[in-house]
Amino acid sequence: MTHGISAIRGMNDILPEEVVYWQFIEQQLRALFASYGYIEIRPPLLERTEVFSRSIGVATDIVAKEMYTFSDRNGENLTLRPEGTAGCVRAVIEHHLAYKKACRFWMMGPMFRYERPQKGRYRQFYQVGVEALGLPGPDIDAELIFMSQRLWRQLGLSDDLVLQLNSLGDSATREKYREVLKNYFITHYDQLDEDSKKRLETNPLRILDSKNRELETLIQDAPKITQFLDETSRQNLKTLEALLTEARIRFVLNSRLVRGLDYYDGMVFEWETQLLGAQGAVCGGGRYNGLVECLGGESIPAVGFAIGMERLVEVLKAKQTMFPICPPDVYIVRVGERGGEEGLLLAEYLRDELPFLKVLSYMGEGGFKQQLRQADKSGARIALILGETEIASGKVSLKFLREEKPQQIFSKEEIKTILMSYFS
């Protein structure tokens, strides 16, 4: 158990029992993206370190201490992606995908952050990302939120997720607000905790996000970014609010929602749940109008969001939505001298004739009783039996494992016809 080799901390095996949840979600996602006209893009897991340090922000925890960074054999500085947007934007710039046109992408895959694991947070974790480039909003912003809302609906989670909404304004707004906020907290310096004192230098906005109850009133009384928003951001937010209201999507305006990555500006949002303990954000995103230019492209407005797959799976599990592992349709039991060969050939014949059929064959030297027990445990509805008698006559016995019907012997062709009627 604790001896021998084990997976490294924070990097989990997703076992068959859980994979069914992932497959269900992925299936829903693909259909959802298709219905909105988004197309898949697959950037590599590894990028030059600067792709992330320039976009996410050197002062953020992600870049400062959470990246898996190393030199490859050429001495090049590489990093396992800690998030998806930066690599996507790099690809878009490199291949001129957004040249004078809008484009909308989705992507799915593992991200890596060197953090202490806890519930809903791991060192290798999976995100589904959606990015829309070349569109200033707020119409596209609304579309993204509609899309996420539709997913919750399809997964049966509408009542478990709350939408939080805010705007960070343009870069000038943020700069100004940052100063105001800093001054405010400096005048109350003695009330701040250690973490917040540090944040005063690195990112004062982050103090607003503190979970420390003792700071509650101090933060409550802090100046709100809403009061400083530039005209465009203010208008966009208002329009978005109206669109959401018309679409009957409930939201909470949260002026304390700041988000951790530096590239966010303008509208930001987060879908939160109470079902996951401390890591309640299942989906988060917002505008990043400055990022494309920052990474060396033209100035192109953009917006996107990411869903934490593990967290989504956890929510589904918490709701006790069950997804049984899909059992085989038929299980082949065979004994006797020629049983093994005949069984394998029968299975192949059935797969040729009935491609939709799920066939599991017993392997090895087990006795008849043992094989039938395995057939039962597999969950198969029907056992096909090849024994001495059957093989001698070139036929197959069909036994129902879940219903009261007599066992009968048939030719292979008859078996095919019967299975077709049951499973097609």
Added chain:
RNA sequence: GUGAGCGUAGCUCAGUUGGCAGAGCCCCGGAUUGUGGAUCCGGCCGUCGCGGGUUCAAAUCCCGUCGCUCACCCCA
């Protein structure tokens, strides 16, 4: 990086004041030689996380260490 809780069979967990390491599930066999499930009977399964200390004697007490979990920080 910081804090708390927990490490006993493949899984879920008991284990009293320090006194032979247990149960249920799973798996295997039998009752039933080619008929599964229900029942009954039997069997297999241990570095008590690891290392040291105290003791006649440690799963149990002490110290250290590793791992897991949750939380802080931060984020999806």
